[in-house]
Amino acid sequence: MTVLPILRWGDPLLLARAAEVADPTAPEVAVLAADMAATMQEARGVGLAAPQVGVGLRLIVALDVGDREAPRDRAPLVLVNPVLEAVGDAVVEGMEGCLSIPGLRGVVPRFERVGWRGQGLDGRTIGGEAGGFLARILQHEVDHLDGVLYPMRLKSPAYMGFEPEFDRWMRARAGEGT
Numbered sequence: 001m002t003v004l005p006i007l008r009w010g011d012p013l014l015l016a017r018a019a020e021v022a023d024p025t026a027p028e029v030a031v032l033a034a035d036m037a038a039t040m041q042e043a044r045g046v047g048l049a050a051p052q053v054g055v056g057l058r059l060i061v062a063l064d065v066g067d068r069e070a071p072r073d074r075a076p077l078v079l080v081n082p083v084l085e086a087v088g089d090a091v092v093e094g095m096e097g098c099l100s101i102p103g104l105r106g107v108v109p110r111f112e113r114v115g116w117r118g119q120g121l122d123g124r125t126i127g128g129e130a131g132g133f134l135a136r137i138l139q140h141e142v143d144h145l146d147g148v149l150y151p152m153r154l155k156s157p158a159y160m161g162f163e164p165e166f167d168r169w170m171r172a173r174a175g176e177g178t
């Protein structure tokens with residue numbers, strides 16, 4: 001497994017629509033998925049999309065973190081040609097970061113629950129329903145496949161900033177002090 005360089009905000013490849021993966025069982029797709037998982041783990045991220053490592057294919061890896069402090073050594077969900085569908089119309093605001101936009105955070109509205117499906121590396125269709133942080137991660141990563149970065153979905157441009165300043169501000173707004 002190879003840790004790959006991650007493209008950063010401003011690289012036009014991050015704004016391009018990625019192509020469908022024709023054969024999810026192709027060996028190079030498995031190599032890419034393994035490299036993306038290693039890259040995500042090294043960067044201590046919870047999700048990564050192929051365009052972020054310069055590959056314009058519809059492939060994401062995501063960690064099913066029940067909470068944001070969960071251990072990150074488990075195998076990520078690998079999803080080829082993912083498709084999401086909102087479950088209900090409830091929208092929740094939450095804080096997001098992106099490995100392509102290091103050091104920054106923003107408040108982004110997302111559907112609270114999504115149905116997801118796609119293919120595994122064995123070519124079989126897999127799917128499920130997700131809520132919580134995983135629903136947010138999946139929406140963030142699938143956005144990458146359509147050339148959409150989270151600053152394009154901010155609640156408002158005012159709701160973005162550097163950590164830890166922004167985290168501190170948001171915690172204060174939530175009445176948690178500090």
Ligand code: NI
Pocket residue numbers: 097098099100140144
């Ligand atoms: Ni991202």
